Amino acid sequence: MRGLNLIWAGLDEYQDFSPLVWPEIIFPALARNADWESLVIGTPKGRNTHFYKLHEQAIATLGWDYFHFITADNPFFPRENLQRAEQELPPKVYRQEFEASWEDFDGQIFDQLQPRHIVNAPEAFRGVYLGLDWGDINPALVVIGLTHQGAYYLLDHWQNRSEEPVTEAHLLDTAAKLCRQYSIYRAYLPDDRPASVMSFRRYGKSYNLPGLQRAVRVQRSKPGVMERATIINSLFYQNRLYLTEKTRHLYDVFASYHRAKDKDGNLLNKPADGQDDHPIDAAAYCIGTIEYKHGDHVLAA
Numbered sequence: 001m002r003g004l005n006l007i008w009a010g011l012d013e014y015q016d017f018s019p020l021v022w023p024e025i026i027f028p029a030l031a032r033n034a035d036w037e038s039l040v041i042g043t044p045k046g047r048n049t050h051f052y053k054l055h056e057q058a059i060a061t062l063g064w065d066y067f068h069f070i071t072a073d074n075p076f077f078p079r080e081n082l083q084r085a086e087q088e089l090p091p092k093v094y095r096q097e098f099e100a101s102w103e104d105f106d107g108q109i110f111d112q113l114q115p116r117h118i119v120n121a122p123e124a125f126r127g128v129y130l131g132l133d134w135g136d137i138n139p140a141l142v143v144i145g146l147t148h149q150g151a152y153y154l155l156d157h158w159q160n161r162s163e164e165p166v167t168e169a170h171l172l173d174t175a176a177k178l179c180r181q182y183s184i185y186r187a188y189l190p191d192d193r194p195a196s197v198m199s200f201r202r203y204g205k206s207y208n209l210p211g212l213q214r215a216v217r218v219q220r221s222k223p224g225v226m227e228r229a230t231i232i233n234s235l236f237y238q239n240r241l242y243l244t245e246k247t248r249h250l251y252d253v254f255a256s257y258h259r260a261k262d263k264d265g266n267l268l269n270k271p272a273d274g275q276d277d278h279p280i281d282a283a284a285y286c287i288g289t290i291e292y293k294h295g296d297h298v299l300a301a
Contacts, residue, residue, distance in 0.1 A: 014042035019050035130285030184211030228288035
């Protein structure tokens with residue numbers, strides 16, 4: 001839709017949109033016209049989301065209107081069902097499901113992430129690293145800076161959005177570009193594609209890219225996915241992990257990352273399927289491995 005000249009746009013289920021859709025695509029296409037209008041509809045999905053920020057913008061901005069409808073406003077919804085739900089459901093769940101309340105949702109994995117964790121990147125780092133998640137369609141690369149004080153900064157991010165498979169050659173070239181730009185010291189690559197790990201090392205040797213030549217094959221079971229997530233969440237709590245200007249768009253990706261539920265609605269100790277977790281995994285393979293193996297030395301240095 002980039003480049004279109006829009007006078008009206010309707011966005012439904014906005015909470016599931018990429019946080020970049022409105023500021024980088026829809027709004028620029030509308031803003032060319034003085035009398036543009038847009039209708040944005042969605043369901044609250046917690047306060048740490050781009051939809052919540054847009055709702056705050058709508059309330060504060062002259063010329064915008066904000067409408068909040070709850071299930072009780074629907075004359076066709078059976079009143080006895082509404083009363084039963086209020087009696088049987090926990091208050092928070094009832095507010096979420098029937099009153100469109102901006103509740104922090106159950107099962108949030110990175111519940112220590114706050115807006116204060118978006119900052120300007122420092123100028124100097126002890127080391128800069130590259131995390132990668134292979135992904136079948138949407139591989140992701142994340143550049144991570146580690147300061148002498150033991151804080152991590154997500155400096156840059158690349159992810160395939162074309163819905164077309166990415167060749168290994170394309171992924172290598174993209175990783176190489178980031179290595180040159182940020183003087184990457186080492187890349188962290190998951191162990192489910194050992195042949196690709198070797199390809200990255202050979203590429204690094206051939207093109208004099210030490211970061212790829214030193215590539216580590218990350219053992220995904222040590223630490224496991226939830227242990228890596230716990231490490232990440234703990235770093236947010238300690239104010240030792242930050243997003244920066246080039247990665248602030250990942251805030252909602254991290255904030256909405258949540259646990260799976262069983263058929264009875266009980267939370268499981270694993271991430272839910274169907275999430276955009278490739279950048280999370282890319283960052284966690286790197287940070288989780290460093291903290292798991294060298295955590296004491298990170299703060300001692």
